[in-house]
Amino acid sequence: MLEELSARQLRDKIVRGEVKSLEATESVFERIEQRDPVVGAYICICKDEALDKAAAVDRRIAAGEQVGALAGVPIAIKDNFCTTFRETTCASKILENFKAPYNAGVVERLEAADAVIVGKCNMDEFAMGSSCENSALKQTVNPWDTSRVPGGSSGGSAAAVAARMCYASLGSDTGGSIRLPACFCGVVGMKPTYGRVSRYGLVAYGSSLDQIGPFATTIEDAALLMNVIAGHDPRDSTSVSEDLAPVADCLADLEKPVEGLKIGVAREFFDVEGLHRDVEQAIRAALKVYEGQGATLVDVSLPHMKYAIAAYYLIATAEASSNLARYDGVHYGHRTANPKDYIDVYNASRAEGFGPEVKRRIMLGTYALSAGYYDAYYLKALKVRNLIRQDFIKAFEQVDCLICPTSPEPAFRIGAKMDDPLTMYLSDIYTIACNLAGIPGLSIPCGFSSDELPVGLQILSGTFTEAKLLRIARIFEKETNYHNQKPKFIETKG
Amino acid sequence: MSAKLTEDQVRHVARLARLNCTDEEIALFTSQLRAILDYVAQLEELDTTDVEPLAHCLPVHNVFRADEVRESLSNDQALANAPQRDGEYFAVPKVLGDTSA
Numbered sequence: 001m002l003e004e005l006s007a008r009q010l011r012d013k014i015v016r017g018e019v020k021s022l023e024a025t026e027s028v029f030e031r032i033e034q035r036d037p038v039v040g041a042y043i044c045i046c047k048d049e050a051l052d053k054a055a056a057v058d059r060r061i062a063a064g065e066q067v068g069a070l071a072g073v074p075i076a077i078k079d080n081f082c083t084t085f086r087e088t089t090c091a092s093k094i095l096e097n098f099k100a101p102y103n104a105g106v107v108e109r110l111e112a113a114d115a116v117i118v119g120k121c122n123m124d125e126f127a128m129g130s131s132c133e134n135s136a137l138k139q140t141v142n143p144w145d146t147s148r149v150p151g152g153s154s155g156g157s158a159a160a161v162a163a164r165m166c167y168a169s170l171g172s173d174t175g176g177s178i179r180l181p182a183c184f185c186g187v188v189g190m191k192p193t194y195g196r197v198s199r200y201g202l203v204a205y206g207s208s209l210d211q212i213g214p215f216a217t218t219i220e221d222a223a224l225l226m227n228v229i230a231g232h233d234p235r236d237s238t239s240v241s242e243d244l245a246p247v248a249d250c251l252a253d254l255e256k257p258v259e260g261l262k263i264g265v266a267r268e269f270f271d272v273e274g275l276h277r278d279v280e281q282a283i284r285a286a287l288k289v290y291e292g293q294g295a296t297l298v299d300v301s302l303p304h305m306k307y308a309i310a311a312y313y314l315i316a317t318a319e320a321s322s323n324l325a326r327y328d329g330v331h332y333g334h335r336t337a338n339p340k341d342y343i344d345v346y347n348a349s350r351a352e353g354f355g356p357e358v359k360r361r362i363m364l365g366t367y368a369l370s371a372g373y374y375d376a377y378y379l380k381a382l383k384v385r386n387l388i389r390q391d392f393i394k395a396f397e398q399v400d401c402l403i404c405p406t407s408p409e410p411a412f413r414i415g416a417k418m419d420d421p422l423t424m425y426l427s428d429i430y431t432i433a434c435n436l437a438g439i440p441g442l443s444i445p446c447g448f449s450s451d452e453l454p455v456g457l458q459i460l461s462g463t464f465t466e467a468k469l470l471r472i473a474r475i476f477e478k479e480t481n482y483h484n485q486k487p488k489f490i491e492t493k494g
Numbered sequence: 495m496s497a498k499l500t501e502d503q504v505r506h507v508a509r510l511a512r513l514n515c516t517d518e519e520i521a522l523f524t525s526q527l528r529a530i531l532d533y534v535a536q537l538e539e540l541d542t543t544d545v546e547p548l549a550h551c552l553p554v555h556n557v558f559r560a561d562e563v564r565e566s567l568s569n570d571q572a573l574a575n576a577p578q579r580d581g582e583y584f585a586v587p588k589v590l591g592d593t594s595a
Binding site: 032075087096097099101103195208219234237238240241244252306310311313314322325328329331332333334335340341342343344345346348350351353359360362363364366367370377379380381382383384385386387414421422425436437439463482 | 499503504507508509510511512513514515516519523526527530533534535537538540542543545546547548549550551552553554556557567571572574575576577578586588589
């Protein structure tokens with residue numbers, strides 16, 4: 001019974017005293033013990049701290065105290081959020097034993113909302129990947145088909161929610177790292193506007209692109225998490241002040257449909273090589289659902305979308321090569337055992353500590369920024385980024401949102417793309433432009449392929465319109481039942 | 495954008511990035527980075543002469559704060575993850591006075 005509840009429903013029952021947080025949290029750990037040996041979503045679990053926190057929330061409720069918006073609800077976080085209570089590994093050998101001296105801003109916010117943090121989830125190393133296979137620590141599988149990837153980079157956070165090993169989770173999204181695994185795992189995942197959520201204590205990958213966001217089983221839960229994590233943090237200078245962009249209450253009008261909803265559909269969305277027939281059918285059917293609810297479909301054009309992956313892999317890797325320069329074997333992280341000299345402390349520690357994809361991206365980014373290539377690659381990519389952003393600005397003058405697939409295909413098989421980095425990069429074809437343009441985007445389950453794998457619908461909207469974006473998604477969720485489907489694996493595992 | 499990437503260029507990039515690479519890694523990265531650079535070469539199709547580069551999407555430029563003394567990490571906290579430490583310092587191999595360095 002507890003397993004069927006959404007985060008919001010569980011929170012309400014806990015607050016009313018109908019369910020103890022301790023009971024809910026213990027049942028989550030039972031499910032983790034049963035299911036995670038197969039799924040592999042968690043890098044670590046925080047059982048003692050979680051049970052203590054749950055019991056404390058129960059005591060406060062019994063004493064009639066006010067409790068927070070996530071009171072007693074078991075939540076998971078991606079292992080690139082700094083925490084004082086457990087290592088922050090980024091699924092990398094170089095940070096395997098790193099214990100942060102402070103908590104990330106979002107971790108503080110979860111704790112202030114009385115959430116119960118149950119564990120930290122697997123990911124592609126340093127959030128670089130689309131399948132979670134680049135983790136140096138473990139393999140996470142897709143709960144819908146354990147021979148397939150959960151998507152990446154926040155694959156553990158998505159799989160943990162899909163396998164009901166937490167009620168919701170947080171991940172980070174630099175080029176699709178929330179939306180793609182949400183799509184592959186059949187859950188809701190949302191990347192907010194760049195600057196809406198504090199990145200303080202989020203281990204940096206591509207600093208002009210990274211953004212933290214929620215995974216949930218329902219749109220309402222995603223809205224609930226947004227309410228908890230959104231807002232200004234002076235410790236992140238890219239977190240936007242609330243004078244400039246007031247934080248909307250995402251729950252307040254969630255049930256209110258958007259009047260005269262106009263949905264932009266770009267011809268470029270269906271002109272993507274490798275677009276799976278089942279995905280296209282599911283998206284077209286979803287558009288029909290919206291039309292049935294009175295929405296108007298508008299043809300729009302995003303002529304520069306097809307350049308997004310090329311621009312992204314120059315910009316993100318350039319930023320990564322700079323951000324990851326801090327792993328020097330001196331201040332924290334892995335240090336080589338027998339350096340030849342002080343330079344070798346850097347060279348060997350980094351060679352031993354980083355996995356192949358991280359090295360590849362550092363190399364590509366270093367090349368794009370190096371003398372003689374800066375203008376041709378990095379600067380060119382920043383200009384194309386501007387063109388991509390202008391496409392979106394123009395589109396949102398005409399429409400409330402854009403709708404397209406989250407991924408051209410459902411979850412692929414483990415190992416299928418590991419030998420060819422470029423093919424892996426192309427998995428992000430639908431998600432990546434959103435990060436370059438800084439706009440919010442969301443993936444919601446919208447059907448299944450013929451082999452019973454979830455298909456995700458991606459909805460993109462204008463800067464700082466998260467509340468509207470969630471309302472638009474809610475229209476679809478109300479009319480469909482895909483979000484209530486669960487992986488068969490869970491049913492058989494009990 | 496350029497002629498084919500060479501293994502020597504990749505070795506140079508590895509030095510800039512402070513990454514020891516084996517010969518096998520250099521060969522593999524050369525072929526993989528070539529494929530990626532061939533792909534990103536499509537950006538050349540676009541005329542961007544009059545386009546401003548966009549480094550980030552925020553409607554803000556400089557962010558200032560009051561210059562006030564605030565609590566920060568203690569020495570012990572800052573050094574807690576040091577692979578090697580010498581009292582209040584991070585310890586590294588000798589940098590000066592070594593003719594080979």
